[in-house]
Amino acid sequence: MAFISSGYDPSKPMENRITDIGPRKYDEFYPPVIANNKGKWLYHEILQPGVLVHVSETGDEVYTVRAGGARLMSVTLIREICEIADKHCDGYVRWTTRNNIEFMVDSKDKVQPLIDDLESRKFDAGSFKFPVGGTGAGITNIVHTQGWIHCHTPATDASGPVKATMDVLFDDFKNMRMPANVRVSLACCLNMCGAVHCSDIAILGYHRKPPMIDHEYLDKMCEIPLAIASCPTAAIKPKKVEFNGQTLNSVEVNNSRCMFCGNCYTMCPCLPLSDKEGDGIVLMVGGKVSNRISEPKFSKVAVAFLPNDAPRWPQTTDKIKKIVEVYAADARKYERVGEWAERIGWERFFEKCELEFTHHLIDDFRDPAYYTWRQSTQFKF
Amino acid sequence: MAKHKTPLLDQLESGPWPSFVSDMKQEAEARAKNVNNVEYQIPVDVVEDLLGVLELSFDDGTTHWKHGGIVGVFGYGGGVIGRYCDQPEKFPGVAHFHTIRVAQPSGKFYKTEFLRQLCDLWDFRGSGLTNMHGSTGDIIWLGTTTPQIEEIFYELTHNLNQDLGGSGSNLRTPADCIGQARCEYACYDTQDLCYQLTLDYQDELHRPAFPYKFKFKFDGCPNGCVASIARADMSFIGTWKDEIRIDQDAVGGYVSGDLKPNAGAHSGRDWGAFNIEKEVINLCPTECMRYENGKLEINNRECTRCMHCINVMPRALRPGVQTGCSILVGAKAPILDGAQMGSLLVPFVEVNKESGYEEVKAVIEAIWDYWMEEGKNRERLGELMKRRGFQSLLEAVGIDPIPQHVSEPRHNPYIFWKEDEVEGGWERDVTEYRKHHQR
Secondary structure (H helix, E strand, C coil): CCCCCCCCCCCCCCCCCCCCCCCCCHHHHCCHHHHHHCCCEEEEEEEECCEEEEEECCCCEEEEEEECCCCEEEHHHHHHHHHHHHHHHCCEEEECCCCCEEEEECCHHHHHHHHHHHHHCECCCCCECCCECCCCCCECCCECCCHHHCCCCCCCCCHHHHHHHHHHCHHHHCCCCCCCCECEEEECCCCCCCCHHHCCEEEEEECCCCCCCCHHHHHHHCCHHHHHHCCCCCCEEEEEEEECCEEEEEEEECHHHCCCCCHHHHHCCCCCCCCCCCCEEEEEECCECCCCCCCCECCEEEEEEEECCCCCCHHHHHHHHHHHHHHHHHCCCCCCHHHHHHHHCHHHHHHHCCCCCCHHHCCCCCHHHHHHCCCCCCCCC | CCCCCCHHHHCCCCCCCCCHHHHHHHHHHHHHHCCCCCCCCCCCCHHHHHHHHHHHHHHHCCCCECCCCCCCCCCCCCCEECCEECCCCCCHHHCECCEEEECCCHHHEEEHHHHHHHHHHHHHHCCCEEEECCCCCCEEEECCCHHHHHHHHHHHHHHCCCCECCCCCCECCCEECCHHHCCCCCCCCHHHHHHHHHHHCHHHHHCCCCCCCECEEEECCCCCCCCHHHHCCEEEEEEECCCCEECHHHHHHHHHCCCCHHHHCCCCCCCCCCCHHHHCHHHCCCCCEEEECCEEEECHHHCCCCCHHHHHCCCCEECCCCEEEEEEECCECCCCCCCECCEEEEEEECCCCCCCCHHHHHHHHHHHHHHHHHCCCCCCHHHHHHHHCHHHHHHHHCCCCCHHHCCCCCCCCCCCCCHHHCCCCCCCCHHHHHCCCCC
């Protein structure tokens, strides 16, 4: 494993340096049918789950076959995607914002061979590599974060619960029987790199134990004022502590004020908070980003805590499956999960989904909390 | 024979959904076999060690990654995130395992030739594992060692004409929906606006000078497929000012059942015959439509452009032709003060390619001036807006208040009047007052 230089000379970093060139320009990568018809599309139709046709005013058509994929992807798998795209799509392919892979062809006769090829490819252990689906009033791929594979603050894994959840929801990835589209998202901590706060169903990692304090190293490794300032609830104060006969600068945490956000740990590695029993999942429901019919909505907490029962998170996936089935059976056509819950009332939502309502579900965080309490005599028994 | 036993992860290889564990195992095997004789620049068994450390997390329920250290390329403050394993003796292959963010092309369209070049580089100088794509939109390369970072940057820029994305307190890599490339709803060219602003603001993207992160996202219409209203400090959402275009014959086609409603999106269940009254007219949030004598009428002045009728009857209805975008500001995920949705700042602005988007850029730069002046360290724009009030933002960017800025007027009369708004000002003579009012 000898080091091979790219041509970069560390002693002259500015020599021939190229910077600030940005990404490659999008239109280098447009398939011809896209380049020729951009801005001219008249309408589209979903021919079957995972297959769309867009029709242009020029008369051209583009057929898209959408396949699910794990967003964690090896170069071996990307090369296989390239092979498929070369074979069927003249070497073009794209990804969606929800980690799906889209293969486009310019005539209908190319669609079925492409689908057959995608559906025939499986990993050795049996899972599909490229299941076709994820369109319309169904359940598409889950957007998610890194989790235990690559992040320092997660309260749960990401790829694991996503795989487990998509296995349970797989039939609805390949179907369009839902009253409206159902968007599922996962963020492995409250930082929400995955921004799950406006999803129909959100899986959120959450810590429940305040940070431990590594007094011996804290002043050496952290800027104490930054750690203090990072706390949204002002639960951290400076403190002098006795440690091995020395007086050290450190901090103290008012545990009863801690909201377990981990922001202090991001600023100071001597305040770790992850814990096998403490960490787990919050399930949130009823958010959306579309402006269709009703305005965008935040997700609401439906289950305050579920344990990290790796490797398949059955308690989480059971609850999700139950919510999806009750919604599918009870909501009206076009109603998103949140619109349905608001129409039937949240008291009915908890009853129908057989979810326990606990004190954790009543907002007590700052001013907006008040607006979520019921200021009316209108409620259902 | 696998280097580490992974009985828990192995259970994620069954089931129909693509298994990331199977994919990692095939990558581990490909590196071990190395049929192309790649001179791997980081440990060959890096993927095996990554599987090992992930198995440990599945077993003990906690992460084994330390904080990011300071790593990066010369002259940039972002694009590389330092990552170290907290069990380096057990998993030496991933002891140093830094993330690289590679700026994705707008719309995430690719040619396989370019993808293969990326794969070859990452195979050679990194773990061979990626995210396609990260939450913000970048191509994410998971795991390489410090000496490889400048080499990767050099090869990316010199051989692939490709730059890094954003991280840290700077402009994050902007992202867009598929837009006019393949969507009839798109009200402006999301890909071009995304690309041009990304190029114009390369300095802001690579060199942290902001109080905190800042995100742009570009949605072509109010359906919001890239979720900009929830995820971007500035959301650019396509809209139109004039009338929804109606093809009455096609409306008739939907009513008669000749055309599939919802572009076939609900075809997985028998919902019965399409009923325009029930499914379109009565679900219109502003009740601005009627269908009489075989003719659909829309009172466009009352329409709030929610997209429902267009989504249901895409062959009959199209957005108007006087198009542009609405700009909403301040969305962010929960930390610190709770989740925030974007708030409407500019109801309509032209998205004008010919002008170099100067109308849009004027708003962006006024907001950055305000945020860089007033924002505290690690304060997102949305939090600053809450702290200083929406009025303060309007004043800073020179936009007059209009009813469109609120969902309803304030609930309290605690108005912070300014002295110059009150006749005669606030300076008064108490002695003069006392001549008429005893103590």
